[in-house]
Amino acid sequence: xxxxxxxxxxxxxxxxxxxxxxxxxxxxxxxxxxxxxxxxxxxxxxxxxxxxxxxxxxxxxxxxxxxxxxxxxxxxxxxxxxxxxxxxxxxxxxxxxxxxxxxxxxxxxxxxxxxxxxxxxxxxxxxxxxxxxxxxxxxxxxxxxxxxxxxxxxxxxxxxxxxxxxxxxxxxxxxxxxxxxxxxxxxxxxxxxxxxxxxxxx
Numbered sequence: 322x323x324x325x326x327x328x329x330x331x332x333x334x335x336x337x338x339x340x341x342x343x344x345x346x347x348x349x350x351x352x353x354x355x356x357x358x359x360x361x362x363x364x365x366x367x368x369x370x371x372x373x374x375x376x377x378x379x380x381x382x383x384x385x386x387x388x389x390x391x392x393x394x395x396x397x398x399x400x401x402x403x404x405x406x407x408x409x410x411x412x413x414x415x416x417x418x419x420x421x422x423x424x425x426x427x428x429x430x431x432x433x434x435x436x437x438x439x440x441x442x443x444x445x446x447x448x449x450x451x452x453x454x455x456x457x458x459x460x461x462x463x464x465x466x467x468x469x470x471x472x473x474x475x476x477x478x479x480x481x482x483x484x485x486x487x488x489x490x491x492x493x494x495x496x497x498x499x500x501x502x503x504x505x506x507x508x509x510x511x512x513x514x515x516x517x518x519x520x521x522x523x
Contacts, residue, residue, distance in 0.1 A: 366471070
């Protein structure tokens with residue numbers, strides 16, 4: 322990578338076979354709270370469960386990020402395409418080039434997602450991860466996208482592997498969840514891997 326990539330204006334919402342990922346609105350806080358308040362959703366991650374006010378603040382921050390220029394943080398509502406029901410949220414966040422000058426050239430971002438547990442084990446997470454990769458590489462023109470999950474969160478690891486992300490390593494005692502040091506699995510994909518895998522990943 323020898324030249325800086327210029328972020329183009331993204332085309333939203335994002336669509337998959339069954340899902341639509343759109344910008345958040347203020348009145349989304351109630352369906353978000355249905356899973357943001359669920360301890361099981363946050364079993365392997367820090368930051369929850371949330372109370373009513375914390376959920377509202379979370380949505381306000383997501384909406385505020387829509388006005389950033391350049392925009393580095395894309396947190397999107399995951400909805401069922403046919404029903405419009407909000408079942409989770411997804412995120413792709415570009416690493417701030419002002420904090421990390423090298424990333425101005427490298428164009429790196431991480432992805433993550435939460436789903437209401439009533440919609441687990443239905444293949445939705447794989448659709449979300451796949452469309453986030455497509456958005457990052459095809460629209461945001463990123464060089465590298467990475468993700469991590471708790472080493473015991475085998476369901477998330479399977480999703481990342483299913484969409485073609487490569488396990489880069491085991492990070493020992495890398496983060497804390499409710500005060501306990503936890504191991505994490507690091508996954509990544511670079512632009513050339515994405516280009517060569519197009520059409521081969523379900």
